[in-house]
Amino acid sequence: xxxxxxxxxxxxxxxxxxxxxxxxxxxxxxxxxxxxxxxxxxxxxxxxxxxxxxxxxxxxxxxxxxxxxxxxxxxxxxxxxxxxxxxxxxxxxxxxxxxxxxxxxxxxxxxxxxxxxxxxxxxxxxxxxxxxxxxxxxxxxxxxxxxxxxxxxxxxxxxxxxxxxxxxxxxxxxxxxxxxxxxxxxxxxxxxxxxxxxxxxxxxxxxxxxxxxxxxxxxxxxxxxxxxxxxxxxxxxxxxxxxxxxxxxxxxxxxxxxxxxxxxxxxxxxxxxxxxxxxxxxxxxxxxxxxxxx
Amino acid sequence: xxxxxxxxxxxxxxxxxxxxxxxxxxxxxxxxxxxxxxxxxxxxxxxxxxxxxxxxxxxxxxxxxxxxxxxxxxxxxxxxxxxxxxxxxxxxxxxxxxxxxxxxxxxxxxxxxxxxxxxxxxxxxxxxxxxxxxxxxxxxxxxxxxxxxxxxxxxxxxxxxxxxxxxxxxxxxxxxxxxxxxxxxxxxxxxxxxxxxxxxxxxxxxxxxxxxxxxxxxxxxxxxxxxxxxxxxxxxxxxxxxxxxxxxxxxxxxxxxxxxxxxxxxxxxxxxxxxxxxxxxxxxxxxxxxxxxxxxxxxxxxxxxxxxxx
Numbered sequence: 232x233x234x235x236x237x238x239x240x241x242x243x244x245x246x247x248x249x250x251x252x253x254x255x256x257x258x259x260x261x262x263x264x265x266x267x268x269x270x271x272x273x274x275x276x277x278x279x280x281x282x283x284x285x286x287x288x289x290x291x292x293x294x295x296x297x298x299x300x301x302x303x304x305x306x307x308x309x310x311x312x313x314x315x316x317x318x319x320x321x322x323x324x325x326x327x328x329x330x331x332x333x334x335x336x337x338x339x340x341x342x343x344x345x346x347x348x349x350x351x352x353x354x355x356x357x358x359x360x361x362x363x364x365x366x367x368x369x370x371x372x373x374x375x376x377x378x379x380x381x382x383x384x385x386x387x388x389x390x391x392x393x394x395x396x397x398x399x400x401x402x403x404x405x406x407x408x409x410x411x412x413x414x415x416x417x418x419x420x421x422x423x424x425x426x427x428x429x430x431x432x433x434x435x436x437x438x439x440x441x442x443x444x445x446x447x448x449x450x451x452x453x454x455x456x457x458x459x460x461x462x463x464x465x466x467x468x469x470x471x472x473x474x475x476x477x478x479x480x481x482x483x484x485x486x487x488x489x490x491x492x493x494x495x496x497x498x499x500x501x502x503x504x505x506x507x508x509x510x511x512x513x514x515x516x517x518x519x520x521x522x523x524x525x
Numbered sequence: 526x527x528x529x530x531x532x533x534x535x536x537x538x539x540x541x542x543x544x545x546x547x548x549x550x551x552x553x554x555x556x557x558x559x560x561x562x563x564x565x566x567x568x569x570x571x572x573x574x575x576x577x578x579x580x581x582x583x584x585x586x587x588x589x590x591x592x593x594x595x596x597x598x599x600x601x602x603x604x605x606x607x608x609x610x611x612x613x614x615x616x617x618x619x620x621x622x623x624x625x626x627x628x629x630x631x632x633x634x635x636x637x638x639x640x641x642x643x644x645x646x647x648x649x650x651x652x653x654x655x656x657x658x659x660x661x662x663x664x665x666x667x668x669x670x671x672x673x674x675x676x677x678x679x680x681x682x683x684x685x686x687x688x689x690x691x692x693x694x695x696x697x698x699x700x701x702x703x704x705x706x707x708x709x710x711x712x713x714x715x716x717x718x719x720x721x722x723x724x725x726x727x728x729x730x731x732x733x734x735x736x737x738x739x740x741x742x743x744x745x746x747x748x749x750x751x752x753x754x755x756x757x758x759x760x761x762x763x764x765x766x767x768x769x770x771x772x773x774x775x776x777x778x779x780x781x782x783x784x785x786x787x788x789x790x791x792x793x794x795x796x797x798x799x800x801x802x803x804x805x806x807x808x809x810x811x812x813x814x815x816x817x818x819x820x821x822x823x824x825x826x827x828x829x830x831x832x833x834x835x
Binding site: 361362364365366367368369370372373374376377378380381457460461464465466467475479480482483486487494498501502503505506509510513 | 539540541543544547548551552662663665666667668669670671674675677678682769770773776777781791792795796798803806807810811814815818
């Protein structure tokens with residue numbers, strides 16, 4: 232099966248996997264639109280980091296003012312008369328930072344540990360396998376809560392907690408690929424030519440698992456943003472500052488008083504970014520998975 | 526086969542020891558001091574020393590770890606900081622509630638979602654496939670928490686079709702879990718159907734499908750008898766993996782609907798820093814998780830002759 236597809240790829244005119252993937256992605260309108268949406272969210276987060284977003288703590292009207300047609304009041308105000316729109320923007324910064332930090336921790340961990348385990352085998356493999364078996368044995372939410380708790384809660388804590396748990400999926404896949412690749416001719420050939428282990432791992436074999444890292448990273452962004460809402464509700468997430476999690480947790484009490492706008496605003500904000508991430512993630516998988524290339 | 530099972534069981538020992546070590550490290554050495562959490566801010570130096578001695582926290586760490594291992598083996602995790610109840614009793618009380626909340630939607634959902642997956646795989650590439658994919662992704666783009674809050678508000682508070690929250694033991698509890706069942710099924714339909722669809726479509730490119738087609742087997746019969754049977758192996762794996770989560774329950778659901786299950790236990794323990802409960806709960810669930818993983822591997826090896834038993 233694999234042998235066949237390899238032969239076929241040898242005969243194909245030279246076009247790298249990534250150039251081909253980019254071409255495929257740009258051809259689909261929904262994917263391009265989703266990328267624009269993601270770009271907007273990233274831009275908002277960048278503005279937030281530069282302190283250019285409007286201050287969400289500022290009062291712009293009376294408490295629980297319903298939506299009206301002006302920018303700060305587009306989704307009304309909250310209990311303190313603060314603009315829901317501004318809060319959502321501030322929450323966007325938090326969400327995007329979490330969505331960036333978690334894969335920034337998990338992807339390198341997964342790739343490096345998986346690569347070392349798969350390439351060397353033996354004791355290193357036994358240790359890495361043991362490590363991810365241990366983490367996989369504990370329910371995800373419990374271990375993330377436990378680690379965040381120990382690290383003292385807050386944004387940094389949940390990022391480290393999620394990052395140090397979610398790498399196991401990618402690690403498992405990378406390890407499997409490395410076991411397959413280490414016996415291939417091209418690896419043996421460069422070994423005979425005198426390449427060192429580190430060069431073989433990171434220069435020769437690693438590009439073959441890059442697509443796994445990208446796909447898994449995009450799923451981790453999605454998972455992290457969704458988990459933040461739940462962790463914040465549980466009290467180990469964002470402690471101060473605006474977050475979508477806090478806004479959604481507050482919404483249960485507000486709905487009963489027929490105050491629907493804060494929930495509507497935050498659900499919409501979250502909907503677009505998660506939808507876009509879903510679409511881009513799926514498209515990346517379709518475009519980069521060598522098994523699906525025909 | 527027997528030697529494979531034995532080897533696999535023996536491998537659980539280092540993994541569980543690792544879990545114990547991780548949990549121990551997290552709660553006994555790195556985290557907040559449980560004695561201070563339990564006594565609050567106004568504790569005197571003596572009362573802290575007393576409680577420390579009572580819980581055995583004044584002993585050296587290796588001794589404490591051995592004590593924790595003894596607790597794990599004897600299933601005696603001590604008492605909760607809050608209620609002073611034994612953890613084993615709390616677990617026994619919570620487990621049936623969690624299972625009642627999660628097992629029925631799991632079973633119904635499995636049947637429903639596998640059927641939908643087959644149906645959509647049958648109509649692959651058609652407008653039904655495209656529309657359902659669009660709808661499922663849209664449904665997946667809304668937070669779980671929002672589903673709970675909105676459905677509880679609409680169906681229980683506004684329309685009054687279901688009780689808003691509460692619990693009674695026995696069959697009387699049934700009316701409290703109906704709405705949570707519906708929400709669980711609503712939330713799982715998107716990701717599950719998409720997964721099953723992919724599983725089935727992966728199978729349709731296999732050689733046996735081509736052979737069956739060539740000898741004139743109809744498309745419907747192919748899906749239901751050939752593809753479904755062959756997709757059973759990944760299907761069983763995915764299903765078994767999600768079984769242990771049933772015990773933890775849909776913890777958010779338990780919180781919002783006032784159901785006193787394991788998930789509720791966990792959240793209460795988290796919010797009040799109840800370390801014995803958190804430690805015990807993590808260990809018990811880890812035991813169940815790895816037991817289930819073991820069972821999955823055995824079933825897998827037994828069902829699929831291609832799995833090598835090295």
